[in-house]
Amino acid sequence: MKPRTHGSGAARPAARTHGIQRLAAHPARADSKVQQRFARLVKQVDQRKQRLRGWYDMQPAIQRELADYHAAREAYRRTSHDLVCMCDRVYGHPIFTGADRKKLRALISQIAGDLLAEPGCEDLKPIYNRHSGSDFDAVASLEDAEQARMMRSMVEEVLGIDFGDADVSSTEKLHAHTEAQLHSLEQEQEQARERRARRKKSAKQEAREAEREAEKTRIGKVLQEVFRRLAIALHPDLEQDPGERARKTELMQQVNVAYEGGDLLRLLELQLELEQIDPDHASEVAEDRLRRYNAILDQQVKQLDQELAELEIPWRMKLELLPSAPMSPAKVLAHIHGDVEDMRRERAGLARDLAAFQDVTRLKAWLRSGTRRGREPKDADLFF
Numbered sequence: 001m002k003p004r005t006h007g008s009g010a011a012r013p014a015a016r017t018h019g020i021q022r023l024a025a026h027p028a029r030a031d032s033k034v035q036q037r038f039a040r041l042v043k044q045v046d047q048r049k050q051r052l053r054g055w056y057d058m059q060p061a062i063q064r065e066l067a068d069y070h071a072a073r074e075a076y077r078r079t080s081h082d083l084v085c086m087c088d089r090v091y092g093h094p095i096f097t098g099a100d101r102k103k104l105r106a107l108i109s110q111i112a113g114d115l116l117a118e119p120g121c122e123d124l125k126p127i128y129n130r131h132s133g134s135d136f137d138a139v140a141s142l143e144d145a146e147q148a149r150m151m152r153s154m155v156e157e158v159l160g161i162d163f164g165d166a167d168v169s170s171t172e173k174l175h176a177h178t179e180a181q182l183h184s185l186e187q188e189q190e191q192a193r194e195r196r197a198r199r200k201k202s203a204k205q206e207a208r209e210a211e212r213e214a215e216k217t218r219i220g221k222v223l224q225e226v227f228r229r230l231a232i233a234l235h236p237d238l239e240q241d242p243g244e245r246a247r248k249t250e251l252m253q254q255v256n257v258a259y260e261g262g263d264l265l266r267l268l269e270l271q272l273e274l275e276q277i278d279p280d281h282a283s284e285v286a287e288d289r290l291r292r293y294n295a296i297l298d299q300q301v302k303q304l305d306q307e308l309a310e311l312e313i314p315w316r317m318k319l320e321l322l323p324s325a326p327m328s329p330a331k332v333l334a335h336i337h338g339d340v341e342d343m344r345r346e347r348a349g350l351a352r353d354l355a356a357f358q359d360v361t362r363l364k365a366w367l368r369s370g371t372r373r374g375r376e377p378k379d380a381d382l383f384f
Helices: 018-029 033-090 098-116 122-132 136-159 171-198 203-234 242-260 264-273 279-284 287-319 329-356 360-369
Strands: none
Touching: 033 098, 033 122, 033 264, 033 287, 033 329, 033 360, 098 122, 098 360, 122 136, 136 171, 203 242, 203 264, 203 287, 242 264, 264 287, 287 329, 329 360
8 A cells, every 4th residue: 555645745744733723723722713713614624734744654564464464364275275185095995984085175175165166276176066066166156146136136127227128247347338328427527517608607607617717827826925035934945044944945845745735734834944924923823815715725635635535445345344434454454464373373273183183093083083173264365
């Protein structure tokens, strides 16, 4: 999951300065609703940046834990594969009774069927077919067709797509046809938008569009004004001291990143660091300028929310968490670590069984005990 560096400019959220805290806190005591809204938006942007920083800082640890999970999962699959092959080899041993072989067939079919549900174990198909008394590909095809049938009803109901006589007898065909239908719908909507755009607009519509464009221009000028002041103050060529020139060069790079990303809060933080804004007199900032600030910050909040959603929603789905449930990268890391430990523990049990069952008398005793230590770990396919 590579940190994004566009839009919010929050891939490396900056720490809050003492000045920006004062800037946000001071207007909250004022009577102006514009100033109070400015204070709320500053806090909202800062809170979202801190959450993003937590996610990005934790990414290396999460990726390492995921790598451990995949390694443990692959070891589990290999051991399961070896167990199936070993049981198949000794199946015909005269030590086993008919009842023993029935249990052994069930064991082989169960483990092989689980492994064949994932790519990489196709060599087990003949073993599965022989012991299950069925054809894996045929069964899988029937199951896929049934899944496609249920998905068709859902797609028709949710998206309003009419498949008619189209061949959507498999999930692959259903997916392809759905994509084609959606693409066709998008083209129709685009053509409709173009037709509406070519129609003559009313005077009110033209006035509203003109006002929106003017507002965009005014907002852009606010960012440009802040950027220009910072650029003048930080111009390295105007600084004689080498150390100060290096510091200003680094700050100017941060200014460029914040400006390109429309990150007004970071630009204001940098202004405060350079003492171009006095936090104790923030209430004296003209309200029309604060309104422009609010428009930019409001947009930034939405961008940060979208970026957070892109990071968090996949994990909420995997962990089966409700939208209102607490969510943090530490929670994700702890869950993956728990799955890694479960997987390793299950694989160790299978490995012990595999070593013990080289002695067919122990395998026979285990079959008659009616217990099976090795089993699919809890949430084994969660991250695989």
